[in-house]
Amino acid sequence: MNAPGNDQHQPTAADEVVGICQDLLRIDTSNYGENQGPGERKAAEHVAGLLADVGLEPQIYESRPGRASVVARFEGSDPTRDALVLHGHTDVVPAQASDWSVDPFAGEEIDGLLWGRGAVDMKDMDAMILAVVRQMVREGRRPARDVVIGMFADEEAGGVLGARWLVDHHPELFEGATEAVSEVGGFSVDVGGRRAYLVQTAEKGLAWLRLVADGRAGHGSQVNHENAVTELAAAVARIGKHAWPYTLTPTVERLLRGVSDLTGLPFDPEGGADREQVDALVAALGPAAKFVGATVRHTTNPTQLDAGYKANVIPGSATAALDMRTVPGHDAEAWDVLRELAGPQVRVETIHADRSLEVPFSGGLVDAMVDALHAEDPGAAVLPYTLSGGTDNKSLARLGITGYGFAPLRLPAELDFAGMFHGVDERVPVDALKFGTRVLDRMLSTC
Numbered sequence: 001m002n003a004p005g006n007d008q009h010q011p012t013a014a015d016e017v018v019g020i021c022q023d024l025l026r027i028d029t030s031n032y033g034e035n036q037g038p039g040e041r042k043a044a045e046h047v048a049g050l051l052a053d054v055g056l057e058p059q060i061y062e063s064r065p066g067r068a069s070v071v072a073r074f075e076g077s078d079p080t081r082d083a084l085v086l087h088g089h090t091d092v093v094p095a096q097a098s099d100w101s102v103d104p105f106a107g108e109e110i111d112g113l114l115w116g117r118g119a120v121d122m123k124d125m126d127a128m129i130l131a132v133v134r135q136m137v138r139e140g141r142r143p144a145r146d147v148v149i150g151m152f153a154d155e156e157a158g159g160v161l162g163a164r165w166l167v168d169h170h171p172e173l174f175e176g177a178t179e180a181v182s183e184v185g186g187f188s189v190d191v192g193g194r195r196a197y198l199v200q201t202a203e204k205g206l207a208w209l210r211l212v213a214d215g216r217a218g219h220g221s222q223v224n225h226e227n228a229v230t231e232l233a234a235a236v237a238r239i240g241k242h243a244w245p246y247t248l249t250p251t252v253e254r255l256l257r258g259v260s261d262l263t264g265l266p267f268d269p270e271g272g273a274d275r276e277q278v279d280a281l282v283a284a285l286g287p288a289a290k291f292v293g294a295t296v297r298h299t300t301n302p303t304q305l306d307a308g309y310k311a312n313v314i315p316g317s318a319t320a321a322l323d324m325r326t327v328p329g330h331d332a333e334a335w336d337v338l339r340e341l342a343g344p345q346v347r348v349e350t351i352h353a354d355r356s357l358e359v360p361f362s363g364g365l366v367d368a369m370v371d372a373l374h375a376e377d378p379g380a381a382v383l384p385y386t387l388s389g390g391t392d393n394k395s396l397a398r399l400g401i402t403g404y405g406f407a408p409l410r411l412p413a414e415l416d417f418a419g420m421f422h423g424v425d426e427r428v429p430v431d432a433l434k435f436g437t438r439v440l441d442r443m444l445s446t447c
Contacts, residue, residue, distance in 0.1 A: 016130075024107075180402065211342060372408070
């Protein structure tokens with residue numbers, strides 16, 4: 001290997017990113033929840049090897065056997081400045097191979113697209129981070145400030161065995177860090193014939209809940225006014241059909257104003273959240289409407305039902321699972337309404353819950369993101385948005401670290417990017433990965 005600063009014949013990040021992403025896609029890190037799955041150890045060792053290969057000193061941390069995260073610190077040119085956490089996760093949601101057009105763990109490149117589980121969530125960003133950091137170290141370039149590189153386990157199950165565990169047990173790893181950058185932001189959409197990049201500055205709160213109805217067990221032929229299944233079914237129907245009012249946060253308002261400016265569609269938030277105006281502006285975002293449309297209100301989706309063991313036996317209890325996502329700044333009101341909808345006969349138990357986040361679309365880091373995008377795509381618009389899901393930024397927020405979503409990808413307007421997350425035939429354009437390495441390099445050099 002050539003000495004740092006001598007980059008002659010060395011591969012660039014754009015040269016390496018596809019191969020790194022393919023290697024990660026070929027490592028099955030499926031996370032089935034409840035500590036089920038192959039784990040992230042193999043991926044963590046691969047990541048650590050890529051970082052150590054250029055002279056960094058990564059460390060692997062296991063919360064449980066096989067549940068491995070990697071952390072390394074890349075010293076910046078100004079050690080007096082607050083550090084930045086640049087993080088990804090190496091676990092993925094499971095994939096049913098029979099549903100896919102290709103092997104979801106083969107990492108195939110077909111017609112300029114890289115296919116595989118994790119191609120957008122989020123081994124694409126993992127690869128971009130690793131490729132950029134490797135290039136910078138090889139060339140003897142430092143980021144503008146210290147960068148803590150994290151590749152975490154267990155994000156797809158709430159980060160309990162990954163980022164949350166590291167924050168709780170090894171907070172010293174993030175010493176001096178005040179800001180973080182991770183997934184689900186910086187991707188492009190077509191709005192009114194103009195390309196716009198959406199930087200994630202907010203996340204909805206999440207709560208995976210269990211609804212429990214207790215009743216009186218008995219014979220299926222008897223009259224039973226304390227039937228747990230009946231009580232539960234009524235509660236699930238009320239919750240699932242509830243029409244949550246539109247609640248626009250500052251981030252959502254700013255996004256919709258930007259879409260209004262680009263399209264000419266009307267928007268008058270001062271007059272209240274006009275559903276027709278909001279729906280039209282959301283629809284103008286094309287495939288990204290799947291993300292944004294869920295951020296203008298709370299959502300409560302029943303996801304599982306369980307009761308009884310025989311057709312002629314009335315069970316003594318019945319349970320359902322519920323996925324609730326709350327609008328930032330309005331979490332408490334959502335919980336109050338949920339309990340009212342559940343009713344007095346149904347208990348609401350928490351399986352896993354985490355906070356909502358909303359941070360300013362301003363400051364030096366945001367300026368660096370916007371400038372880096374404009375340098376690679378002049379004339380594009382850059383707007384903030386709220387993520388309907390969640391990221392490991394929720395865990396880092398426990399340390400007072402302000403998190404953004406910025407995995408920059410210039411995408412074809414027709415690509416249903418939002419539909420790729422946890423979807424079938426997940427894939428990302430190769431050109432978008434190379435574009436992302438250039439943007440991240442610029443951002444790290446100036447932020």
